[in-house]
Every structure is written in C-alpha cells, then in structure tokens.
Amino acid sequence: MDKLLADGNEAIAYAALDAQVNYVSHYPGSPVNRVVDVIACASRPRLPIINHALNEHIAALSAMGASVSGARSILVMKHVGLNIAADPLNYAGPLKIKGGLVIVVGTDPGARTSTGEEDVHWYAPQFNFPLLEPTSVQSIYDAVKKAFTISESIRLPVLVFISGRLAYQANLLKREAQSDRKKPLFKFNKNPADLINVGNSAVSNHQQHVLRLEKFARFNYGVQQKYNPKATLGVITRAASYALVCEVINDLALGSQVHLLNIEQTYPLNVESIFQFCHAKNDVIIIEDQDGFLETMIKRDLFGRVDCQIRGKTVFPPWGELRYQQVLVFFTELFDLAIADKAIAVDRTAPPRPGTFCEGCPHRSSFFAIDQALKEADGIIGGDIGCSSLPPHRTDWLLCMNAGVGMSQGIAQISPQQKLVSTGGEGSLFHGGLVALLSAVENEVNMVHILFDNRAVAMTGHQASPTTSGRVDVMSLLLSIGVKQVFKVNAFAATEVEKAINDAHRLTGVKVVWVTGDCALQVNAESARRMRERTLTIEPSLCGDCQLCYESLQCPAINRINIASRQLTIDMDACRRCGACVHICPNDAIKVSDPLYKPKVKTEVANV
Amino acid sequence: MSNMIIAGIGGQGVNKLSRIIAQLAVNHGRYCQYTVHKGGAQSLGIVYSELRFADTEITMLAAEIPAGKLDYLIALDPYEAIRHIKLANNNTQCWVDGKRPALFIERMPEFFNESTGNQSTGNNNSDDAMVYLQSLPVKLTEANYYQQALTRYQSAKMANFLAGYDCLRALGLQIDDEYQLLFKQSVKAAVL
Ligand code: SF4
Numbered sequence: 001m002d003k004l005l006a007d008g009n010e011a012i013a014y015a016a017l018d019a020q021v022n023y024v025s026h027y028p029g030s031p032v033n034r035v036v037d038v039i040a041c042a043s044r045p046r047l048p049i050i051n052h053a054l055n056e057h058i059a060a061l062s063a064m065g066a067s068v069s070g071a072r073s074i075l076v077m078k079h080v081g082l083n084i085a086a087d088p089l090n091y092a093g094p095l096k097i098k099g100g101l102v103i104v105v106g107t108d109p110g111a112r113t114s115t116g117e118e119d120v121h122w123y124a125p126q127f128n129f130p131l132l133e134p135t136s137v138q139s140i141y142d143a144v145k146k147a148f149t150i151s152e153s154i155r156l157p158v159l160v161f162i163s164g165r166l167a168y169q170a171n172l173l174k175r176e177a178q179s180d181r182k183k184p185l186f187k188f189n190k191n192p193a194d195l196i197n198v199g200n201s202a203v204s205n206h207q208q209h210v211l212r213l214e215k216f217a218r219f220n221y222g223v224q225q226k227y228n229p230k231a232t233l234g235v236i237t238r239a240a241s242y243a244l245v246c247e248v249i250n251d252l253a254l255g256s257q258v259h260l261l262n263i264e265q266t267y268p269l270n271v272e273s274i275f276q277f278c279h280a281k282n283d284v285i286i287i288e289d290q291d292g293f294l295e296t297m298i299k300r301d302l303f304g305r306v307d308c309q310i311r312g313k314t315v316f317p318p319w320g321e322l323r324y325q326q327v328l329v330f331f332t333e334l335f336d337l338a339i340a341d342k343a344i345a346v347d348r349t350a351p352p353r354p355g356t357f358c359e360g361c362p363h364r365s366s367f368f369a370i371d372q373a374l375k376e377a378d379g380i381i382g383g384d385i386g387c388s389s390l391p392p393h394r395t396d397w398l399l400c401m402n403a404g405v406g407m408s409q410g411i412a413q414i415s416p417q418q419k420l421v422s423t424g425g426e427g428s429l430f431h432g433g434l435v436a437l438l439s440a441v442e443n444e445v446n447m448v449h450i451l452f453d454n455r456a457v458a459m460t461g462h463q464a465s466p467t468t469s470g471r472v473d474v475m476s477l478l479l480s481i482g483v484k485q486v487f488k489v490n491a492f493a494a495t496e497v498e499k500a501i502n503d504a505h506r507l508t509g510v511k512v513v514w515v516t517g518d519c520a521l522q523v524n525a526e527s528a529r530r531m532r533e534r535t536l537t538i539e540p541s542l543c544g545d546c547q548l549c550y551e552s553l554q555c556p557a558i559n560r561i562n563i564a565s566r567q568l569t570i571d572m573d574a575c576r577r578c579g580a581c582v583h584i585c586p587n588d589a590i591k592v593s594d595p596l597y598k599p600k601v602k603t604e605v606a607n608v
Numbered sequence: 609m610s611n612m613i614i615a616g617i618g619g620q621g622v623n624k625l626s627r628i629i630a631q632l633a634v635n636h637g638r639y640c641q642y643t644v645h646k647g648g649a650q651s652l653g654i655v656y657s658e659l660r661f662a663d664t665e666i667t668m669l670a671a672e673i674p675a676g677k678l679d680y681l682i683a684l685d686p687y688e689a690i691r692h693i694k695l696a697n698n699n700t701q702c703w704v705d706g707k708r709p710a711l712f713i714e715r716m717p718e719f720f721n722e723s724t725g726n727q728s729t730g731n732n733n734s735d736d737a738m739v740y741l742q743s744l745p746v747k748l749t750e751a752n753y754y755q756q757a758l759t760r761y762q763s764a765k766m767a768n769f770l771a772g773y774d775c776l777r778a779l780g781l782q783i784d785d786e787y788q789l790l791f792k793q794s795v796k797a798a799v800l
C-alpha cells in the first residue's frame with residue numbers, strides 16, 4: 001500500500017481497523033477526540049461495533065465484557081478519563097481477558113486541551129499492564145497494532161499513551177494490508193475461577209497476573225539506539241522527546257559524543273537492555289516530560305547495579321511541555337558551546353488570546369443571564385467541563401467532570417446562606433451528574449442546577465449525546481428522581497433564564513433550570529434558513545450606548561465601527577442569528593428582518 | 609529542508625490549510641511533517657501549525673521549529689504574526705492579513721493595551737501590529753485576505769485559501785488547479 005498523510009488520531013484509527021478490531025469503546029476527549037470518528041467513517045466489510053459510552057467507567061467495563069467474550073477491543077479516552085476508568089481497570093488484570101484489549105490514552109503535557117496536565121504514567125504499575133509509548137505517526141500505527149497481539153499473548157490489556165503533540169501531528173504513514181483474520185465467533189464462556197475475584201481466588205488471580213506481566217518484561221519492544229555506542233554520556237528518551245532530542249544533537253553536531261537510547265516499552269522495562277546501555281556510561285540523562293516516570297523506573301530497576309550518575313527531573317522540570325530551547329540550552333551548557341542564533345531581534349509579544357464561545361453559542365446568553373441573576377447577591381457559580389468552561393470564565397471553579405453539581409452540594413450544605421447555582425452540560429449530566437443530583441435530592445439539599453442542553457458533546461467534535469436523539473425525556477427523568485421543579489427555558493432568551501433562576505431560588509429542594517439551545521455549529525434546516533433569511537442591524541438612532549451587547553454579552557459578531565467610535569455594528573458574516581443580543585437590548589435597538597422571528601419565548605415550568 | 613508556520617485564530621481554517629499544503633508537498637515528491645496546536649480549538653483562540661518540509665523522509669524532526677529557522681509564515685491575523693515572528697531570520701517570507709481588525713481581544717484592554725503597546729483603549733484596528741512587523745528585517749507581503757474573501761466568496765472563511773494561494777504563487781509553484789481541487793475536496797470531507 002502507498003503511504004498516505006495521516007495524523008496521530010488517524011494512525012490510531014487505522015491501526016485498530018487494520019488489526020480488525022471488533023469492538024470500539026470510548027468517551028470522547030482531546031487530544032484523541034477524533035479516533036472513533038475516523039473509525040466510524042471507514043468502510044470495510046466488517047465494521048466494528050462502536051460503543052459511545054456515557055462515561056469512561058462504563059466504556060472500560062463494556063470493553064472488558066467484549067474482550068472476555070473473545071472480541072478484539074479498543075478503549076479510547078483522555079488522561080483524566082483514565083481516573084474514571086481506573087476502578088474497573090484494576091480488575092482487568094486478574095480477569096485473564098481473551099480478545100486483545102488495547103487502551104489508548106491521550107495525554108496532555110502542557111495542558112493545551114485539558115484542565116490539567118496530570119501524569120497518568122503511574123497507572124501502569126498500579127494496574128500492572130504493559131505500557132507502550134510511540135514516538136511518531138508511523139510508530140503510533142505500529143504500536144497500536146502490535147499491542148493487540150501482545151495483549152492476546154499475555155492475556156493482559158496493553159496501554160498505549162499518545163501525547164497531544166503526537167496526536168495532532170501528521171506525517172506519511174504506511175498501512176499494511178492484512179489478510180482477513182478467521183471470521184471470529186464470539187461466545188462468553190462461564191469461568192468462575194477467572195471472573196469471580198474475591199477471597200482466595202483474588203489472591204491467586206493476582207499472582208497469575210503478576211507472572212503474566214513478568215513474561216512481557218522479557219520483550220523488548222521498540223528500542224532505538226543512535227549515535228556513538230562508545231560515548232560515556234548516555235541519553236534516554238521516550239515519546240515526543242525522542243525526535244526533539246535527536247534534532248538538537250544533530251543541530252549541535254554532537255553525534256560522536258552522545259549515545260542515545262529511546263524506549264517505547266516504558267513499563268515494564270527490559271532491565272537487561274537498559275543495564276547494558278547504562279553500565280559503561282559515566283553520566284546518563286533521561287529527557288522526558290511530566291513527572292519523571294521513566295527515570296523512577298530505571299532507578300528502581302537498576303538500583304545498586306550501576307555506578308554512573310543518572311539524572312532526569314533535576315535537569316528538566318516536571319511541568320509543561322518539553323521545548324527545543326530547553327534541550328538546546330542544556331546541551332550547549334554541558335559541552336560549553338555557543339549557540340549560533342540566526343533569529344531576528346523581537347521586542348514585542350502578542351496579546352494572549354483565551355478564545356471564547358462561538359458566535360451564536362447558547363452558553364454566552366446563559367452565562368449573561370446567570371451573571372444578572374447572581375451579581376447582586378455576589379452568588380456562587382459552580383463550573384463543569386465542556387464548552388461551558390470556555391472563557392469568559394464566569395464560574396468560580398473549573399476542575400473535573402461533574403465538579404459543578406458535585407461540589408455545589410457540599411457548599412450548599414455547609415454555607416446555605418449564600419446564593420448558589422451549579423452548572424453543567426447534558427454531557428456531564430449523563431456522565432455522572434445525574435447521580436450527583438439524585439444524591440442532593442436524597443440528602444434534601446436546597447440547590448439550583450443549571451443544565452445547559454445544546455444537544456451535542458460539542459467540545460470534542462459534536463459527538464451525539466442522549467438529548468441529540470431525543471430518546472431521553474429529560475423532563476420526566478428529572479421529576480422522577482425527585483427534582484422539585486424544572487424550568488425549561490430558551491437559552492437565547494436571557495431575561496427568561498434570569499427569571500427562572502430567581503424563581504427557582506425561592507423554592508426549597510433541588511431545582512433544575514433546563515436551558516435549551518442548539519450548539520451554534522450544528523447545521524440543520526432551521527439554522528440554514530435563519531442564515532439565509534435573517535438579517536440583524538443595530539439602529540444607531542435607537543441605541544442608548546449601554547454597551548451591554550458588546551461588553552457584557554460579548555458576542556464577537558458585535559463590533560465597534562472604528563477606533564474612536566462607540567457605535568456598534570453586527571458582522572453578518574460571523575453572526576449566527578441566534579437573537580440573544582436582540583433579547584437583552586434594553587432599547588430595542590437591534591432589528592431583525594425575518595417574518596418568522598418570534599422574540600417572545602415561553603418558559604415551561606413543571607413539578608410533580 | 610524548510611519550515612513554515614500557518615497561524616490564525618480558531619475558526620479561520622488553519623488546520624485545513626496545513627493539511628492541504630502538506631498534501632501538495634507530498635503529491636510533488638517532497639516530505640512534510642506538520643503539527644497543529646489548537647488548544648481547546650475554541651472560537652477565536654490561538655491556533656497554529658508548524659510544517660517541516662524535506663526532500664527525504666522525515667523521521668527525526670521535532671514538532672516545533674527552532675528559533676531562527678522559520679522560512680515561511682502565513683498569518684491570517686496580524687497579532688498572530690507577531691506571536692511567531694521571533695522564530696524568523698533575515699530571509700523569512702511572510703504573508704500577513706494586515707487589515708484584519710483586532711478580533712475580540714480589543715475588548716479586554718487590561719492585557720491588550722499592555723502587550724501591544726497600544727495606548728488608545730478600544731482600538732480595534734491593527735495598524736500598530738503592521739507598523740511593528742514592517743520595522744522588522746523580514747520579507748513581508750501584506751494583503752487584505754479577509755476583505756477579499758468576503759468580496760469574492762461572500763465568506764471570510766475563504767481567507768485561508770487566498771493566503772495559501774499567495775504563498776504558493778510567490779514560491780513559484782504553478783499548481784493552482786491542484787490546490788483548488790484539494791480545497792474543494794476538503795470542504796466536502798466530513799473528517800479532516
Ligand atoms: S444593548 Fe442595545 S442599546 Fe445597548 S449598546 Fe447594544 S444595541 Fe445599544
């Protein structure tokens with residue numbers, strides 16, 4: 001097969017397809033957010049079953065079920081998702097899986113697409129699963145494919161970590177066409193010895209798990225050695241630092257003075273090969289991002305066996321993404337070289353650009369309303385993960401999934417005199433927020449939850465949520481778990497949202513303000529019609545210069561006409577015709593040309 | 609061996625233009641590795657990609673372009689040009705949309721004015737950025753891709769196409785048809 005241009009996400013997807021994966025289970029998360037979309041778009045005779053799980057815990061359990069029934073399975077999630085999947089995955093080792101189970105985790109040094117750069121490497125020794133860390137698009141493809149056969153041979157799940165850098169890197173990829181595997185026949189076989197993990201069997205399953213992993217420690221997958229084997233300075237790299245360090249060494253022409261080892265099988269290590277590399281060196285530098293997992297493992301495994309100095313995190317910090325400049329400075333100082341810098345002198349920096357909600361985003365209008373409702377009381381706003389966490393950050397915290405409703409319960413219980421709303425999208429509600437709401441109901445907490453229902457898991461690329469299909473009757477669901485009152489409001493009618501929040505605060509118990517409004521990037525017949533037939537203009541003679549639409553609502557489509565003026569205009573190329581600005585303008589200065597536009601929207605209120 | 613940065617903000621099509629230019633290079637027997645940096649890919653946030661071209665297969669090149677080794681810069685926003693210009697050298701060629709008004713950041717004077725040295729609060733044109741870029745020893749092509757795209761295609765989303773076109777022309781590559789075809793295809797492709 002010819003080589004094709006592919007990025008890390010595509011390489012993972014192609015590897016799974018070429019390994020003839022049978023079951024794909026995931027919860028979407030950047031940087032590996034596109035993997036399952038690519039798999040789903042592929043056409044081949046036997047497309048795998050795709051499980052769009054509602055959280056990582058469920059995604060992991062379903063994949064384990066498919067694997068013990070003999071199916072080749074892949075589980076895809078981001079690093080923080082692994083925390084949620086960790087509970088079931090601790091059982092996947094003793095389980096003795098059957099079909100290869102490959103767990104692909106997108107990591108995020110530098111926290112470009114996450115609320116944290118947590119280092120999940122430490123899960124490898126905790127789960128006691130092999131861990132592979134590819135270094136390029138091609139090696140991602142090779143490692144994911146190989147992981148299936150490794151997993152089947154030692155009957156353990158195999159972790160493959162892909163950092164954001166590599167997940168969004170593209171290069172030429174060579175796919176290998178495969179002869180069809182035998183048409184699989186899947187069957188769950190009862191096997192209590194392996195599957196009932198309590199008491200004595202828990203201990204013997206644990207023992208067998210450890211022995212199966214030891215078998216793998218004799219493997220030596222993906223070892224690359226470069227430069228001068230006789231050099232007394234050894235450099236060890238993993239993942240994205242491999243190419244980075246090679247470029248620095250080449251640029252400084254240090255090839256004759258360095259011996260480099262890159263390790264793709266970072267857990268468990270092949271101790272003998274690392275011993276061979278280290279024992280004749282004076283100095284070994286481990287260059288990796290994050291907490292120094294590889295350094296810790298090497299020091300543990302070589303303890304007392306080598307005399308050389310091994311350094312890692314005392315040289316490169318555990319935070320942020322490893323940069324070319326850091327590595328360059330390290331080597332130039334070590335070898336006392338001068339940096340030949342051809343860069344021009346620049347004394348200005350660009351302004352930070354935090355980004356924001358899209359034009360026409362329902363969250364912009366909702367947060368405007370929340371602000372209005374809470375500002376007098378200096379109320380508390382509980383934030384959750386998803387597009388609603390984009391700037392402007394009006395919430396008081398941004399941590400993990402379900403932190404909105406979850407932390408709010410504790411605050412409402414301990415400090416009931418403060419006005420508080422928790423927020424979260426429908427993705428969060430079904431991820432775990434529902435349990436948190438029920439828990440608040442059961443504990444008779446007084447709180448108001450704002451449910452942003454934009455009918456998509458928008459942030460990771462518009463995967464479907466349970467309200468996309470409309471299968472879930474949200475109103476009945478919320479009332480049936482004991483929510484006191486549900487206010488269904490249109491997100492783009494900010495004054496209505498504000499009124500619902502205030503009404504909700506006057507009641508006891510758990511109340512939900514269910515704010516509906518499609519994600520602005522969802523294209524359907526109605527949104528296309530609006531774009532065609534609706535025009536908005538700000539009438540200067542009516543505008544009272546309150547600047548509410550520009551400064552408080554902050555829709556990026558509303559701009560000042562020039563430097564000096566405060567006169568506003570709407571950029572019709574950017575505007576999505578959502579009507580949020582029309583609704584909040586106190587002077588009716590924003591005019592809509594559309595016979596079908598109805599400014600008044602009714603709020604539905606329901607209770608049991 | 610040459611290096612290019614395509615810079616812009618979320619929604620301007622940086623990712624798409626990178627894929628198309630990389631594909632063109634590959635179609636013509638060169639090699640290209642590119643890395644997209646897109647944060648949460650949120651609207652109006654920083655997005656850029658680093659492209660590295662070579663005549664032989666690229667296996668050992670970092671994702672990022674070292675300082676002084678930037679050969680080409682396409683910026684769909686003047687402030688995004690400033691963000692990456694520190695990697696340039698005296699021969700770097702730049703194509704910058706010089707008339708794109710400061711988008712959204714102009715309403716956050718607390719950091720906008722400070723970092724741009726712009727004293728007049730609420731300034732929403734980007735002349736200050738262009739004046740600064742003109743003072744630097746790089747080869748600067750300034751155009752109004754945004755306005756051209758609106759006029760010619762009734763959509764600002766085509767500014768990336770026009771900027772890429774200018775760049776390919778300046779590099780003496782007569783591959784207009786192929787470039788346009790790739791663009792058309794990528795508009796249709798669901799996953800890119
Ligand atoms: S909200 Fe209305 S009155 Fe206020 S600035 Fe905007 S257009 Fe003018």
Ligand code: SF4
Pocket residue numbers: 359360361536555556557558570574575576577578579580581582
């Ligand atoms: S200008 Fe008004 S109608 Fe257009 S997207 Fe912004 S808020 Fe919505």
